[in-house]
Amino acid sequence: MIITVTMNPAIDKTVDLVHFEHGSLNRLTNVIIDAGGKGINVSKTIKELGGETIATGFIGGSGGVLIEKVLKEQGIKSDFVQVSGETRTNLKVVEQNGFVTELNEPGPVIKQEEIDLLTEKLLGYAGADTLFVIAGSIPNGVDKNIYKELIIKLKEKGAKVFLDADGDLFVNSLEAKPDIIKPNRSELEEYFSMDYRANEEELIKMGNKLLDKGIGMVAISLGQMGALFLSKDQSIRCPGLKVEAHSTVGAGDAMVAALSYSIDKGYDFEESVKLGIATSAGAVTTKGTKPPSRDLVDKLKAQVTAVNI
Numbered sequence: 001m002i003i004t005v006t007m008n009p010a011i012d013k014t015v016d017l018v019h020f021e022h023g024s025l026n027r028l029t030n031v032i033i034d035a036g037g038k039g040i041n042v043s044k045t046i047k048e049l050g051g052e053t054i055a056t057g058f059i060g061g062s063g064g065v066l067i068e069k070v071l072k073e074q075g076i077k078s079d080f081v082q083v084s085g086e087t088r089t090n091l092k093v094v095e096q097n098g099f100v101t102e103l104n105e106p107g108p109v110i111k112q113e114e115i116d117l118l119t120e121k122l123l124g125y126a127g128a129d130t131l132f133v134i135a136g137s138i139p140n141g142v143d144k145n146i147y148k149e150l151i152i153k154l155k156e157k158g159a160k161v162f163l164d165a166d167g168d169l170f171v172n173s174l175e176a177k178p179d180i181i182k183p184n185r186s187e188l189e190e191y192f193s194m195d196y197r198a199n200e201e202e203l204i205k206m207g208n209k210l211l212d213k214g215i216g217m218v219a220i221s222l223g224q225m226g227a228l229f230l231s232k233d234q235s236i237r238c239p240g241l242k243v244e245a246h247s248t249v250g251a252g253d254a255m256v257a258a259l260s261y262s263i264d265k266g267y268d269f270e271e272s273v274k275l276g277i278a279t280s281a282g283a284v285t286t287k288g289t290k291p292p293s294r295d296l297v298d299k300l301k302a303q304v305t306a307v308n309i
C-alpha cells in the first residue's frame with residue numbers, strides 16, 4: 001500500500017501568457033486549476049499508471065473541499081486531517097518561451113493537536129507492506145524536524161519511506177535514513193555546499209556519500225538532462241527524453257510516483273528507473289500538474305536508454 005503525505009497541499013493555478021511584463025498589466029490567455037501539492041501529484045500519477053494510493057496530509061477551508069472533491073472524482077482515496085486554516089493557492093505563470101515562474105503561498109498555521117492527529121493516522125497505516133511518500137514543504141507552525149521524527153516512527157513499524165523535500169527539511173530528515181530520496185541537482189549542490197555546477201562525476205560522488213549514510217536509493221533528477229539512479233547494487237544513468245514541454249511543474253513528482261509504483265509492484269531496478277524517466281518526461285508535456293496518460297508513458301518508456309555506471 002502506498003500512502004502519500006502532503007502536509008502543505010495547494011490549489012495549483014497555472015496561467016499562460018505570451019510574455020510576463022514585470023510591473024505591468026498582464027493579460028492571461030489560459031487558466032487551469034489543479035488539486036496539487038507534491039504528495040497529491042504523486043497520488044494522481046500513480047492512479048494514472050494503474051496503481052492505488054491513499055492521499056493524506058492537512059487540508060482546510062474551501063481549497064481543502066475542492067481538493068477532496070477532485071480526488072474523489074478521480075477515484076483517488078484520501079484521508080486528510082481537516083485543519084482550521086485555509087489550504088493555499090499556488091500560482092504558476094507559464095510564458096510562451098517556456099519560462100515558468102512559481103509563486104507558492106506559505107500555507108495555513110497548523111495547531112499541535114492537528115499534527116498529533118496526522119501522526120496518529122499515519123502510524124495507524126504503517127506496517128511492513130506500506131510505502132510512505134512524504135513530499136513537499138511544511139505549513140506554518142510545523143517544526144522542521146517533523147519529517148525526521150515521522151520517518152523514525154514509521155520505520156520502527158517496518159514501513160518504507162520515500163522522501164522528497166528540500167532545504168532544512170531534507171537535511172534534517174537524512175539523519176532518519178529514508179529508504180529513497182530524489183534530490184534534484186541544486187538540492188544536492190546546496191546540501192554539499194557546492195557553489196558551482198557539479199559535473200556528473202561529482203554528482204555521483206555526492207549521491208554515493210548519501211548511500212553510505214544508509215539511504216537505500218538516491219535518484220538525482222537533472223531536468224531535461226534526465227537522471228542518475230544510485231543504489232549499493234546498481235547505478236544507472238538515463239538521458240532525458242526529447243518531448244514537447246508545456247510545464248515542468250510536477251515533473252519531479254511524476255518521477256517519485258513512478259519509482260514508488262515500481263517498488264510497490266516489485267519491479268527490478270532498471271525497469272523502475274525507465275518508468276521514472278518516461279513518466280516524468282510525460283508529465284512535462286501536460287498542462288498544469290495533470291499526470292501523463294499510461295499510454296503516453298508506455299510509448300515514452302520504449303525510448304528510454306539506461307546505461308550502467
Ligand SMILES: Nc1ncnc2c1ncn2[C@@H]1O[C@H](COP(=O)(O)OP(=O)(O)OP(=O)(O)O)[C@@H](O)[C@H]1O
Pocket residue numbers: 184185220221222223224225226227240241242243245248249250251252253255276277280281284
Ligand atoms: N524539459 C524536460 N524534458 C524531458 N524530461 C524532463 C524535462 N524536465 C524534466 N524532465 C524529467 O523530469 C525529471 C524531474 O525533473 P526535475 O529534475 O526538474 O525535477 P524537480 O526539480 O524535482 O522538479 P519539480 O520540483 O518542478 O517537480 C527529470 O529527471 C526528467 O526525467
Ligand SMILES: O=P(O)(O)OC[C@@]1(O)O[C@H](CO)[C@@H](O)[C@@H]1O
Pocket residue numbers: 008010012035036037038041090102104135136137138249250251252253289
Ligand atoms: O511549496 P512546495 O510544497 O515545496 O511545492 C508545492 C508545489 O509547487 O509542488 C507541486 C509541484 O511539484 C505543486 O503541485 C505545488 O504547488
